[in-house]
Amino acid sequence: MSETAARKAVVLLSGGVDSTTTLAIARNEGCEAYALTFRYGQRHSREIDAAGEVARYLGVARHVVLDIDLKSFGGSALTDDIEVPKGRGLSDIARDIPVTYVPARNTIFLSFALAFAETVGAQDIFIGVNALDYSGYPDCRPEYIAAFERMANLATKAGVEGRPFRIHAPLIAMTKAEIIRTGARLGVDYSLTTTCYDPSADGKACGRCDACLLRLEGFRQAGMEDPVPYTYKG
Amino acid sequence: MSETAARKAVVLLSGGVDSTTTLAIARNEGCEAYALTFRYGQRHSREIDAAGEVARYLGVARHVVLDIDLKSFGGSALTDDIEVPKGRGLSDIARDIPVTYVPARNTIFLSFALAFAETVGAQDIFIGVNALDYSGYPDCRPEYIAAFERMANLATKAGVEGRPFRIHAPLIAMTKAEIIRTGARLGVDYSLTTTCYDPSADGKACGRCDACLLRLEGFRQAGMEDPVPYTYKG
Numbered sequence: 001m002s003e004t005a006a007r008k009a010v011v012l013l014s015g016g017v018d019s020t021t022t023l024a025i026a027r028n029e030g031c032e033a034y035a036l037t038f039r040y041g042q043r044h045s046r047e048i049d050a051a052g053e054v055a056r057y058l059g060v061a062r063h064v065v066l067d068i069d070l071k072s073f074g075g076s077a078l079t080d081d082i083e084v085p086k087g088r089g090l091s092d093i094a095r096d097i098p099v100t101y102v103p104a105r106n107t108i109f110l111s112f113a114l115a116f117a118e119t120v121g122a123q124d125i126f127i128g129v130n131a132l133d134y135s136g137y138p139d140c141r142p143e144y145i146a147a148f149e150r151m152a153n154l155a156t157k158a159g160v161e162g163r164p165f166r167i168h169a170p171l172i173a174m175t176k177a178e179i180i181r182t183g184a185r186l187g188v189d190y191s192l193t194t195t196c197y198d199p200s201a202d203g204k205a206c207g208r209c210d211a212c213l214l215r216l217e218g219f220r221q222a223g224m225e226d227p228v229p230y231t232y233k234g
Numbered sequence: 235m236s237e238t239a240a241r242k243a244v245v246l247l248s249g250g251v252d253s254t255t256t257l258a259i260a261r262n263e264g265c266e267a268y269a270l271t272f273r274y275g276q277r278h279s280r281e282i283d284a285a286g287e288v289a290r291y292l293g294v295a296r297h298v299v300l301d302i303d304l305k306s307f308g309g310s311a312l313t314d315d316i317e318v319p320k321g322r323g324l325s326d327i328a329r330d331i332p333v334t335y336v337p338a339r340n341t342i343f344l345s346f347a348l349a350f351a352e353t354v355g356a357q358d359i360f361i362g363v364n365a366l367d368y369s370g371y372p373d374c375r376p377e378y379i380a381a382f383e384r385m386a387n388l389a390t391k392a393g394v395e396g397r398p399f400r401i402h403a404p405l406i407a408m409t410k411a412e413i414i415r416t417g418a419r420l421g422v423d424y425s426l427t428t429t430c431y432d433p434s435a436d437g438k439a440c441g442r443c444d445a446c447l448l449r450l451e452g453f454r455q456a457g458m459e460d461p462v463p464y465t466y467k468g
Contacts, residue, residue, distance in 0.1 A: 103352035118337035
C-alpha cells in the first residue's frame with residue numbers, strides 16, 4: 001500500500017469564530033494541521049481552553065500553546081487595564097483603529113508560525129484575519145499578508161532553497177455572516193468558541209464589547225442562533 | 235529653555251560583538267536607546283548578563299529582557315542539544331546555512347522590536363546582522379531587511395499613519411574586523427561582550443566554535459587583542 005503524506009499546515013488558533021473556521025477550512029482542504037495558540041496576558045485563560053477544545057474537535061496533528069510577553073511593552077486594552085469600549089455602533093468599530101489594537105501582534109504571531117512551519121516542514125500557514133469587519137487593523141489587510149509572505153520567503157532556509165511558504169487568509173474578504181455560514185457547512189461547533197473581550201465570572205459573553213457586537217451581528221445575518229451564553233443580547 | 239526630544243531607537247542586543255557595536259553606533263548617532271534582549275533557551279544566561287552590562291555601559295533609556303519560547307518547535311543547536319560544530323575552517327562557515335540556524339529567529343526578534351518601537355514611539359530599529367561573515371543565514375541579507383521594513387510599515391498603525399519605521403543594519407556590509415574597529419573607535423569595551431556557543435563552566439570561550447573562530451579572526455585582522463579569556467586560542 002502506498003501512502004501519500006498529507007500537506008502540513010500551521011494554523012493560528014485563538015479559539016474564536018474566525019480562527020476556528022480557518023482551521024476547519026485547512027482541515028477540509030486535507031491539511032494535517034499544526035495549531036498554534038498564544039498565551040499573551042489575555043485576561044482570560046478560557047480562551048486557551050477554547051482553543052484546546054476546538055483543536056481536539058477538529059483534529060490536529062499537534063497543538064502548541066506558546067507563552068509570549070506583550071505586557072513588557074504595554075499599550076493595549078487586551079493586555080493592559082485600559083477600559084474595553086462597550087456599546088459602540090457597528091459603523092464606529094469598522095472605521096477606527098480600535099484601542100484593542102496590539103502593536104505588531106499579527107506580525108509576532110505569524111513570525112512564530114513561520115518558525116513552527118519551517119521546523120515541522122510545513123509550507124502553508126493559515127491565519128483567520130478579516131479585512132471587512134475589522135478594517136481598522138492594519139495587519140488584517142491583504143497587502144500586509146502579501147508583504148509578510150514575501151518577507152518570509154527571504155527570511156528562511158526553506159524559502160531561499162525553493163520550498164516557499166504561502167500565507168493563507170481565507171476569511172480576508174468574507175463578512176462575519178459568510179464566515180459563520182462557511183464554518184457551519186464544514187461542521188464547526190461554535191459553542192466551543194469564545195469571542196468576548198470581557199466575559200462575566202461564570203463565563204458568559206458580555207454582548208456589548210466590539211467583539212461580541214460583531215459576532216452577534218454575524219450570527220444574525222447568517223440567520224443562525226449563536227450557541228454561546230450571553231449576559232446581554234441586544 | 236527649549237528641549238529637543240532625542241530620536242528614540244529600539245536596538246536588538248544579545249551582548250555579543252555585533253549587537254554591542256550596533257548599540258554604540260545608535261548611541262553615537264544621538265539616539266535614545268531602548269535595548270531589547272531575548273531569553274530563548276540559550277544554554278547560557280551569561281549572555282543575558284553580558285547584554286545587561288553592555289546596556290549599562292553604553293547608557294540606554296530602558297532595557298527589556300523578554301522570554302520567548304523557541305524550544306517548543308525544536309530544530310537548532312542553539313536551543314536543542316545538537317552538537318555545536320567545532321574546529322571548522324572559516325571558508326566552511328561562510329558557505330553553508332549553519333546548524334546553528336534558528337528558523338525565523340531574526341523575524342521573531344524584529345517583530346518584537348517593532349511592537350516595542352510602536353509602543354514607545356520609536357521609528358528606528360537597529361539590528362546587528364552581518365551579511366559577510368555569516369552569509370549562510372538568509373535573515374542576515376539586505377533584501378530580507380528591506381522586505382521586513384516594507385512589511386512593518388503595512389503592519390502597524392504608525393506605519394499606515396505616516397510615521398514609518400526604518401530598520402537599520404549598519405554592520406550588514408562590514409567585515410568582522412571593520413565592526414571591531416568601529417566599536418573600538420566608539421569606545422566599546424569588548425571585555426563585556428560574549429560570543430562563544432559553548433563556553434566552559436568558568437566562563438571561558440571555547441575558541442573553536444564558529445562564533446569564536448569568526449570573533450578571533452576579526453580581532454586578528456583588526457590588529458587588536460580580544461580581551462575575553464579563552465580555553466583554546468588557535
